[in-house]
Amino acid sequence: MARQIPHTDVLVTLMGAPHASDQVTTALRLTQALLERGATVQVWTCGYATLITQRPLGADKPRNLTDWNRDYPSLVTLAEELLTAYPDRLYWYGCRFCSDDRGAVDHLPQVVLRPPAGYAANVAAADKTLLLGVI
Amino acid sequence: MNELGVPPADGWGTANMVSEAWEGASPRLLLIESQGRVATDAGFRRDAVTQVLTGQSALLFLVQDGVVLAVPGSDSDLDRFQEQGGVLAADSFSLAQHGLDTAALRPELRVVGMDVVAGWILDPAVRVVWH
Numbered sequence: 001m002a003r004q005i006p007h008t009d010v011l012v013t014l015m016g017a018p019h020a021s022d023q024v025t026t027a028l029r030l031t032q033a034l035l036e037r038g039a040t041v042q043v044w045t046c047g048y049a050t051l052i053t054q055r056p057l058g059a060d061k062p063r064n065l066t067d068w069n070r071d072y073p074s075l076v077t078l079a080e081e082l083l084t085a086y087p088d089r090l091y092w093y094g095c096r097f098c099s100d101d102r103g104a105v106d107h108l109p110q111v112v113l114r115p116p117a118g119y120a121a122n123v124a125a126a127d128k129t130l131l132l133g134v135i
Numbered sequence: 136m137n138e139l140g141v142p143p144a145d146g147w148g149t150a151n152m153v154s155e156a157w158e159g160a161s162p163r164l165l166l167i168e169s170q171g172r173v174a175t176d177a178g179f180r181r182d183a184v185t186q187v188l189t190g191q192s193a194l195l196f197l198v199q200d201g202v203v204l205a206v207p208g209s210d211s212d213l214d215r216f217q218e219q220g221g222v223l224a225a226d227s228f229s230l231a232q233h234g235l236d237t238a239a240l241r242p243e244l245r246v247v248g249m250d251v252v253a254g255w256i257l258d259p260a261v262r263v264v265w266h
Contacts, residue, residue, distance in 0.1 A: 009257060022199045022229070023169065029228065033253035128256065130265050132169075 011126035016133035047135035160192035161260040171200030180212035
């Protein structure tokens, strides 16, 4: 039976390599701002963006050699904090094909991997869809 | 010419006046430019000019590397976009990250946080395109 996708105000589709630009940070800032306004949001990651919810990334980024004692949260930590803060209004999906193709097999438990063709149902469940980046 | 293309009697006024005119229009376009000053990426900005020339109410929001276009004279398409009544805004966080938070920026440009952008996106009258 096909999964029912909860309706959301916005679908943020995030594609492309996480560190090629500031795109992921922008997407997370926008997602947080939408949630703080009371909106419901779903995030769909595709391509290399599926890597950002991998648990092996750990809580923090590797140490900064010029600022040894400062903690920098990893991308998976930032995603987890949002999912924990807004469990009823934020949904996170990832493309199973892209994830498997890149060996990303250990995601946060809140992340639902979906087949590429399932994306249409996510779009249909959102009032607005934003496409950020290219694969 | 759309309503934003017609200067008010007292001139273009402040950035806020222009922004309020955009916020009062329905429907309207929110164009988000995340790319910097790269010639091969100029098509999106040219499309923005076309939108205002054809009567659309359009706001172009600069974010990430796109904020370098907030500097006066940085892009002729954005010069034309503003001349034709398009509204220009830039992300305060990205400006600071690029060292432009204290720089002289384009006249009429509105500096906003992501909270404001979220409000625009959630408005049913607003259609959004991200580049």
